[in-house]
Amino acid sequence: MRLEKHNADEMTPLERIYAYEHGLSYDRIPSVPFIGNVRCKVGGMTPEEYWDSAENMVKAELMSYQRFGFDRLGIGPNTRGISDALADQVPDKKQGSLVLDDYSKLEYLEPVNARNDLVIQRFLQAAEMLQESAGEIVPIEISIGGPLTIASFLREIELLLRDCRRNGDKVQKLLRIIVDSQKSCIDAFAQYGVGIAMADPVANPALIGPKLYEKFVFPYTKELTDYALERTGKKVSLHMCGATYSIWKYIEQYQLNEISLDNIVDLDRAARELGKKVPIAGNVDPVQSMLNGTKEEIFADVQKCIELGSSAEKGFHLTTGCDIPDGTSPEKVDWFMEAARLYGKKR
Secondary structure, X not given: OOOOOOOOOOOOHHHHHHHHHOOOOOOOOOEEOOOOOHHHHHHXXXXXXXXXXHHHHHHHHHHHHHHHOOOOEEEOOHHHHHHHHHHOOOOOOOOOOOOOOOHHHHHHOOOOOOOOOHHHHHHHHHHHHHHHHHOOOOOEEEEOOOXXXXXXXXXXXXXXXXXXXXXXXXXXXXXXXXXXXXXXXXXXXXXXXXXXXEEOHHHOXXXXXXXXXXXXXXXXXXXXXXXXXHHHOOOEEEEEOOOOHHHHHHHOOOOEEEEEEOOOOOHHHHHHOHHHOOOEEEEEOHHHHHHOOOHHHHHHHHHHHHHHHOOOOOOEEEEEOOOOOOOOXXXXXXXXXXXXXXXOOOO
16 A cells, blocks of 8 residues: 545645745645554554554554545654563563562663564564655654653653662663663664654653753753764654643754644743744644544634744644543544644645
8 A cells, every 4th residue: 555645635744844844835734643542443453453563553554644644654662662672681570560670680681672673673664664655655753752751661650750869870771771772773763764753751840850851861862862863864753741841941952853742831932932943843632622622622722723833933733732542533633634724724
């Protein structure tokens, strides 16, 4: 199956994004609802069936584009894939127990070799298949999660946050292994011409505060975004949960295609302040609008976000404020894209 331009649009996503970024005429604003497991429903499969098969990942992505016509395709390995690959190195794990219940187990961990790891290989296969089927039509991004969130999958979030204050050297050692694993993923996927996406919800300043962000998140995220641009030639799409105002001074230093913002962030303020430094994206409410909202409410939220975000000097992409929750009807995504085509036309 090879993708073609969506029949509701005048341009392909690649044509649209190029025109938008270069000040040329475009049909509508780039729009990417974060559809989560809605893709599985569209593809006629369970999330487990999606996760376990490269063919199913590709099928769900292609069918979702054919239905909705949004402006980016994305697959893992995500936080889960990289944390699973690291966890597999630890011997004698008990079902349901912490992977790193003791930091002495760090001796078992080394950076994942993405080209050889069995967990990562199915995502490499999916990336190759997606690029062949869709790479001339729509951008493709590979999510590598976020370092602190991957660490929380191995250590547990409450313990990890305590460790940042009491055992910072151990956390730094763990993060070094994780970041080198993520860099190995960037190296492996770069051959397919894809971009890189990141999300680090545990790095939310409401959880860790700006001081710990500066120490345990900023240097590693800066390293990864710089490295991704160097290896792929593309800037990173980063999503951050929560009210991120206190860390904008760090975010603006990253090499970003976009920073997508939680729906609780004031998009007007983000456009005026953060949008002077990096492209911003946001931030239709994934719960009140997408899960629970009527068609009229989704249209109103999309219209508001476009009106507020479009003043950003470095550019604006329409997205949801986070992944759309499980149980959201695919029809809601239809309405999101219908509203994007109505209110996102070039003025």
